[in-house]
Each structure stands twice: as C-alpha cells, then as structure tokens.
Amino acid sequence: MASGRVSRRDFLGKLAASTAVLALGSPVQASAAQSAGSPKWPIVAFSKAFQELNFDESADLAAEVGWNGFECPVRKGGHVGSERVEEDLPKMVEALKKRGLAMHILTSDILSMATPHAEKVLRTAARLGIRHYRLGVFRYAPNKPIPDQLAEVRAGLRDVVALTKELGMCAGIQNHSGADNLGAPVWDIYEIVKDLNPAHLGIHFDIGHATIEAGYAWNTNARLVQPFFKSVYVKDFTWQKGSKGWASTWCPLGQGMIHRGFLAGLKRTSFDGSISQHFEYPISTGPERVQILKKDLATLRQWLEGAA
DSSP: OOOOOOHHHHHHHHHHHHHHGGGSSOOHHHHHHHHOOOOOOEEEEEGGGTTSSHHHHHHHHHHHOOOOOOEEETTTTSSSSSHHHHHHHHHHHHHHHHTTOOOOOOOOOSTTTTSSHHHHHHHHHHHHOOOOEEEOOBBBBBSOOOOHHHHHHHHHHHHHHHHHHHOOOOOEEEOOSSSTBBTTTHHHHHHHHSSSOTEEEEEEEEHHHHHHHGGGHHHHHHHGGGGGGEEEEEEEEEEEEETTTEEEEEEOSSSSSSOOOHHHHTTTTTTEEEEOOOSSSOOOOOEEEEOOOOOOOHHHHHHHHHHO
C-alpha cells in the first residue's frame, strides 16, 4: 500500500545529497580542481580481509579484482608480522611488483618508538620505497583529563616524527570509532597534528568511522582535517538493533549510511593520496569472494565517476 511517509534512511540520503555541494571544498577550490582536471587516485585494498593468503596469492587476488595495490597490516598478527618485517616485507612488495602493483600504505601498531620493532619496521619500509604508514590506535585512559592525554600523545610522537622525517616518510593517524579511541571525534587528531608539518604527520580519514561518530556532522569534521589527509578509507555500515541495543554493523559499499557526497567534496580539494577500501563485513573465502570484492570496487568507481 502506498504511503506518504518518508523513511529515516531516505530522509538522511536526500539531506546528504542536497548538502553535498558544500562538502569539503570551497567554490574557489572547485574551480581550480576543474581547470586542472580531476585527480587520479590509486584505489587499494586493506589486505587484512584476506591475510590468510600467502603473498603471491594475495597479489593475484589484487590483480584479479582490479586494485592498484595494498594497504598492508605490518604488525603483530598482521599480514606481515612486525617481528619478521625484514624477511617478509620485501617478499610482499616483490609479489605486488611482479603484477604491476605496489604497497601504498603500511599499517602498523606503532604508538611510540618504544613499540616493539618500530624502528625496524620503518627502516625496512623506507628501504623498499614505502612512503606512507599508519600509526596504531591510541586509547584514552578513563581517569585522566583528555587535554593531558593529548599532550602525552604529542610528546610520545616526537621521536616517531623525527625518524619519519629522517626516512622521508609520512605517518598518519586514523579516525577510528569507539568509546575510548583517540580520533573517534576527529577534532582530537586535529589537536595533535595542527602545529606539525603535514609532510611528516597527517590523517588517514575514514568516512565510515566518521559517519558512525558524527552523524550529520561528518562533513564539518572532514573539512576541519582535510588539509592533513594522506589517504581516505572507504567502508559502509548500517545501524541495527539487537538484544544489547543499537550497534553499527559493517556492510557492502552502497548498502549503508555513508554518502557519496563525501567523494564529490573530495574532488574539489587538492587531495592526491590513495583511496583504501576496507572490508569489515564477513566475506566468503570461496570462489565467490572475487565477485563480492569486484562489486564493491565497481560501486566505488561509479561513485567517483558520478562525483566528477
């Protein structure tokens, strides 16, 4: 039966579409971008979703799906274990290189130079020509003032940033949703990076996590930190109510709450990094996995084409 009622999801989608022209870039930035032509961003995959595969199998998968390479977790329990980085990271890089692909981002668990294997990971990555890496997840202690903790994180990163600069690399902090995660509200990452050289410390902006935490205000948060973008992470989610209340649930791109207006705004900025697809929803390990991943990539490319 027909109804005149508009669902909450449809309302949110229409509102986001109507405000997309305001996202991120100013009209001046838009004109500059249009006159210079649309930026071409490598699209890579966060290989955590299939790290049970060996390096050659992973590179084969990337080539078959159609990505430009990987964002690879190099950390304890990662696709490349940090304790074996000198032995295994060159193998991963070579497997990608054979297929015309590259490792665009290294994801680490580095919080300071005291993190086990931190210097070894960074020096090995630098020797292999990897320029961008993601830091680990910083978490707030419950009984200490937030400003004091931000100051501690800034101080702890001093030596990390110094080595990063020496190696010609750039570190980045991801905004990750969660009650105790530094970066969930985004403004706190800004407080850390605002006075530092963005050539050596920036932000890996995750539109999925930003939308979970900010709702309507994802655009405001993105505008605040956009000059520090080093890469953009794309994944989608819905809200679902279970026995313990409402919770965010990851889903294929285009089936959830994030809006393509983010990419339209991004096109009007000077961003020139990678777009990394993250796959947090359950994906089959069978032969259909390739088609599932290809579908997400096709959706992202459609969104990018529509944003031109």
